[in-house]
Amino acid sequence: MHTRRSLLLTAAAGSSIALLGLATPNATALAATSDQGLVDEARITVQDFTGDTQFTDMRRKLARAKGVFIVPQLLKASFIIGGEGGSGVLLAKTQTGWSEPAIYTMGAGSIGLQIGGEASEVMLLLMSDKAVEAILRNEFKLGADASVAAGPVGAGIEAATTTNLGADILSYSKVKGLAAGISIEGAVISARHSRNAAYYGKQAHPRAILYENAVSNRGTLELRQALAAAEMP
Template sequence: MPRSCRFVLFLLALIHLLPVYSARADYYAEPADLVDRAAVVYRGFINDPNMTWFQNNVDRAKGIFIVPQMLRGGFIIGGSGGRGVLVGQDTNTARWSSPAFYSMGSVSLGFQIGADSSEIILLIMTDRGLNAMLSTDYKIGADVAVAAGPIGASAKAQSADILAFGRSQGIFGGVSIEGAAITPLNDWNRRYYGKPVQVFDILIKQKVNNAHADRLRQLLPKAKPNAQPIGR
């Protein structure tokens, strides 16, 4: 077989295998570990002086999706993947749900050398954005408006269904997540709650609870009186 053909086959194999690797990489041994780390990451965002807009508007969110470790790396082919927890807010009672577990991953082509790790928080600002996250397999930006979250004290309000914030090596910034795949981790939800449970029952109906998540939920904001929704 000519060398050029072997090289092409090698690249095709990498393209096929990388999404599987990203989706299966086990960054946390147990669901409880992921919840604990999510609480640490959220506290870091809420306490940072550069995140004034985030701090002033996170209470308006319909949901908060926290990915403590989004890994990206590779040569020629760049892939990304991570696991996260999503909590939903009942706007009638301002009560936050227990977490639902998801994977987040995407693949891009290009000449990228090296690897990095980022902390990601998505603020789900509208019912449409939250409903999209409830689907069994959702690609961000397919049916909803997504924007990079505003950073800094002078940042202006954004009109979007989902706002994306990120931190890498201690530096905060808006991130682009268009096309990233979000998939519920049904096995992790079952392990955490001790029985099969759907994300709708966790986030919207709030039928299940795990006291272990109280540490994270206590960090989350209470809705402000007469707060107006942002976006659509």
């Protein structure tokens, strides 16, 4: 599964780079195809988390969340100068269920003695309307515009949940299939308006995508169904 994910995301990344500066109909179609790969990988990420008993608490939190931001592959590779980033999708919970996803990127940079690289799957549960609204602005900084805390993982987690009651965002991450705590404080989440336009076939602000049913794509159905199935009372 992870080999297939790597191949899909590598192909998607390559397509995105090749498309920079192009404005032809064929380029738009290729961009939409690469971002369908992102949506499909987001669905696999949801299933990876919800099929893991370590994340039972996350499923309960998801049932109460106002939104979710899913990054199928957050990359971190460095030697002395480090950086991390990845593409993801933002969805909101509406009266009719999970919304269509809007495409965003999350990136951060750091300087330190870092050797090697790692790739993480990340899910951010947005537990307040404030958190969703903050991300819907053009640029959002984790920890500055809304509070973020690591979601509790593993056995005996119920006793630990009180420390997260005031957090706007709960962060869950996996590295090579294992639960992991990664620092995302200071990471910046930015909307990718051109990619949203290519994927949905017309321009639409992320707010219109999430709350106004301004656009739709049949390719998002399985992701939205996976989120609905993942919720645990």
